[in-house]
Amino acid sequence: MSMLFAVNSPELSTKLVSQFPDSNVVHVPCVADLLLRLYANRLSGSNTYERNLSLVVYQEPASTSSATPESALNSISAEELSCLIQKQFPCFSLSVTTPANALEAVGGLNTRRTMYSTRLNRVSTWMYNDYAGPDQPGVNDSETCAHSKSDHKSHPASSCSSNVYTMLSHLTKVRRSSACNQRKPYSKMISSALDLRSLIHVPRGNTDKYYWDFLSTWDFCAMRLNTSELVWCSYLILGKLARDAGFEVSDNELFLLLLTLEASYHQGNKFHNFRHAVDVMQATWQLCCRLNSHFDSNASVLLVCVAAIGHDVGHPGTNNALMCDPLSPIAKLYQKKSVLENFHTEIFSDILRDHWPRILEKQSVISDTILATDMALHSQYVDQMDTSSSKHPTLLSLIIKAADISNVTRPLHISTKWAVLITCEFNECAALLKFLQKDDGYENYMPECDDPLPDCVESMLIKYPSIPKGQLLFINAFAESLFAGLGDCFHELKFLHNNVQENKKFWEGKM
Numbered sequence: 001m002s003m004l005f006a007v008n009s010p011e012l013s014t015k016l017v018s019q020f021p022d023s024n025v026v027h028v029p030c031v032a033d034l035l036l037r038l039y040a041n042r043l044s045g046s047n048t049y050e051r052n053l054s055l056v057v058y059q060e061p062a063s064t065s066s067a068t069p070e071s072a073l074n075s076i077s078a079e080e081l082s083c084l085i086q087k088q089f090p091c092f093s094l095s096v097t098t099p100a101n102a103l104e105a106v107g108g109l110n111t112r113r114t115m116y117s118t119r120l121n122r123v124s125t126w127m128y129n130d131y132a133g134p135d136q137p138g139v140n141d142s143e144t145c146a147h148s149k150s151d152h153k154s155h156p157a158s159s160c161s162s163n164v165y166t167m168l169s170h171l172t173k174v175r176r177s178s179a180c181n182q183r184k185p186y187s188k189m190i191s192s193a194l195d196l197r198s199l200i201h202v203p204r205g206n207t208d209k210y211y212w213d214f215l216s217t218w219d220f221c222a223m224r225l226n227t228s229e230l231v232w233c234s235y236l237i238l239g240k241l242a243r244d245a246g247f248e249v250s251d252n253e254l255f256l257l258l259l260t261l262e263a264s265y266h267q268g269n270k271f272h273n274f275r276h277a278v279d280v281m282q283a284t285w286q287l288c289c290r291l292n293s294h295f296d297s298n299a300s301v302l303l304v305c306v307a308a309i310g311h312d313v314g315h316p317g318t319n320n321a322l323m324c325d326p327l328s329p330i331a332k333l334y335q336k337k338s339v340l341e342n343f344h345t346e347i348f349s350d351i352l353r354d355h356w357p358r359i360l361e362k363q364s365v366i367s368d369t370i371l372a373t374d375m376a377l378h379s380q381y382v383d384q385m386d387t388s389s390s391k392h393p394t395l396l397s398l399i400i401k402a403a404d405i406s407n408v409t410r411p412l413h414i415s416t417k418w419a420v421l422i423t424c425e426f427n428e429c430a431a432l433l434k435f436l437q438k439d440d441g442y443e444n445y446m447p448e449c450d451d452p453l454p455d456c457v458e459s460m461l462i463k464y465p466s467i468p469k470g471q472l473l474f475i476n477a478f479a480e481s482l483f484a485g486l487g488d489c490f491h492e493l494k495f496l497h498n499n500v501q502e503n504k505k506f507w508e509g510k511m
């Protein structure tokens with residue numbers, strides 16, 4: 001157990017320390033402080049709540065009060081706190097229990113520790129485990145269960161029974177909540193009670209002008225930003241676009257949406273994480289700025305930028321091929337079609353329903369653009385770009401597709417960093433496949449990718465010599481045709497094709 005939070009009772013904290021000497025017990029005075037601590041730890045990276053199983057032991061208050069938004073938040077029940085945490089921190093493995101049930105809860109989580117002991121164990125649990133959430137029967141398909149290295153032997157009927165993150169439990173909760181007409185207003189409760197802006201710390205001296213200058217060019221390098229800065233930059237862009245489009249949202253509501261989104265991406269993924277989401281949103285926004293004359297409303301630009309920041313929520317850091325073979329419960333639900341993209345769309349729509357329902361008046365823009373990022377459909381989009389075709393893809397879908405793979409069009413030193421990260425993620429996928437195929441010895445396949453990225457291109461290539469070949473394969477197979485076509489259709493986007501050609505020439509020189 002990594003962390004045991006004792007909430008709302010100092011005596012409880014003392015008791016838990018003696019009961020569980022191996023756990024890191026932290027006393028937190030109230031729910032509001034607990035939430036602030038979870039956000040702060042996540043933003044600083046000191047605890048992502050993804051690598052270990054953590055538990056909140058909550059002493060419910062004797063009386064409830066709604067005199068102020070903060071007292072209302074601090075007097076919620078344990079059941080409500082559990083729901084709130086699942087909503088606000090969907091990818092965390094963080095359970096809630098009461099003091100009376102603490103012993104049983106800790107015991108339960110300890111038996112499941114192996115599911116989270118290594119990165120490959122975690123990813124495999126997320127993807128293949130058929131745990132659908134508390135009191136939920138789950139898919140229980142023998143083919144899907146067989147590949148999850150969980151504690152099936154000790155728990156043959158259900159792979160786990162408390163709040164351990166799986167993609168299926170995530171989706172099940174979302175579906176349950178959309179089926180229920182009465183949504184608990186947790187997001188309103190939080191944004192009324194907490195000052196979320198105070199959580200965002202940008203380095204001293206970095207003014208808004210500094211970030212706007214950084215965001216307003218194609219040289220934007222998301223790797224230079226920490227998580228707080230990523231949230232801040234997203235707030236700047238979306239705040240401005242929302243004002244331009246007349247889509248009202250308060251600063252605190254927008255910060256809460258962005259913190260919820262950050263907590264809906266797996267921070268441990270090498271490539272498909274919140275940094276990639278912000279990079280794609282910045283690219284989307286920049287492309288829209290250059291194509292300004294083609295839009296008849298500011299709302300379209302806002303919608304496609306919102307779609308961009310949410311387009312990979314809940315991504316497991318693998319790919320559709322691995323979702324389908326071995327068959328995961330999620331691939332089964334989506335009948336193996338655009339599995340991850342459908343998953344992202346459903347999860348993200350639920351977040352928007354809670355945090356910015358007005359955006360969902362145009363739900364089809366959000367879902368169509370996210371679904372367009374499925375690379376299995378790439379050639380369809382490229383072929384239809386031919387102006388003689390009657391089935392012209394929408395401009396917004398083309399923009400988000402281009403932004404999603406725009407890393408190959410960034411200046412070389414930035415493009416190479418993205419190439420390293422995607423290569424590490426591909427290596428991890430290869431390791432996962434070996435892990436799933438073999439019962440032992442899989443640790444030997446665990447790639448080492450946790451070191452900081454070297455600064456210069458040549459050092460990165462010494463460490464990752466396969467990159468030139470990989471980049472040429474990707475550019476030749478996918479990127480070149482898309483960016484050449486876009487340049488033909490829109491002269492404002494010719495620079496994308498020029499940049500990719502320049503990078504391609506460099507990679508060819510390295511072969």
Ligand SMILES: Nc1ncnc2c1ncn2[C@@H]1O[C@@H]2COP(=O)(O)O[C@H]2[C@H]1O
Nearest residue numbers: 373375404405407408418419422471474
């Ligand atoms: N620089 C790159 N090199 C190789 N593959 C890439 C690169 N950038 C993006 N991709 C691939 O393009 C895909 C776009 O959709 P995904 O984000 O699902 O997954 C992405 C990767 O598989």
